[in-house]
Each structure stands twice: as structure tokens, then as C-alpha cells.
Amino acid sequence: FALRGIPQDLLAQYLVPEQGQVRVSEQLKDMVRFDQFDMALLPTAVPENRVDIVFSCCELAHLDRQLRAKMVEALYRALRDGGYLVLGNLESLHGLRNGFRLVHFPGGFAYRKLMNSG
Numbered sequence: 001f002a003l004r005g006i007p008q009d010l011l012a013q014y015l016v017p018e019q020g021q022v023r024v025s026e027q028l029k030d031m032v033r034f035d036q037f038d039m040a041l042l043p044t045a046v047p048e049n050r051v052d053i054v055f056s057c058c059e060l061a062h063l064d065r066q067l068r069a070k071m072v073e074a075l076y077r078a079l080r081d082g083g084y085l086v087l088g089n090l091e092s093l094h095g096l097r098n099g100f101r102l103v104h105f106p107g108g109f110a111y112r113k114l115m116n117s118g
Helices: 008-014 026-031 039-045 065-078
Strands: 015-018 021-024 051-056 079-087 100-105 108-113
Touching: 008 015, 008 026, 051 065, 065 079
Parallel strands: 051 079
Antiparallel strands: 015 021, 079 108, 100 108
């Protein structure tokens, strides 16, 4: 179910069947880097325009509006143009001025950093 909507050529290229399941190919693993960090350190922890996708697990929901706005701004700066911000169930950018566009996917949504027109 999690792989629905992914074109067959990408599945064949990046996933390897294994005992009735699939695993990520070494080729794809070599293209991806995962980091975990404290969002409070974000402005100095991640260089600008270096991140393709950020997953936030309800971190923003626990912040007051002013601090949440600062964190969203820092996440925006960290993401590359076209990068995605995926938030937890309790989180939203509703009411915050930002450069993200809400994008709907089957069974979910994310926020996408707008492409720089310059």
C-alpha cells in the first residue's frame, strides 16, 4: 500500500524483492543521507539550501506562535528550492506567513518550498 502510485520503472530500479517484502537498493541508499537534530539548533545546525525533505514529528505543535514562525522560517532556509516539509498529524502552517505551498498526495499532504524565480 505504501508503494502505490510509484511508477514501475522506479520500483524496479530502487527496490529489491526479498522474502515477500522489498528493501531499498544499495544504489538508493548511496544517494540518501539521514540526519537527526534538535530543531532548537536548526538555524546553526543545517547550512542553507542543503536539505531535500524534513520530517517533523509534532515538534511545531508544542511551540507558541512566535517560536513556531521562527522554526518554520529556519526550516524554509534549510530546504532547497522545491524541497518538502512533512509535518505530523497535529501540525500545520495555517496562519503562518511562509513560502510553502500545500501539496496533496494520496492519503496525505506535505508543504513544498516554492521554487526561486530568480
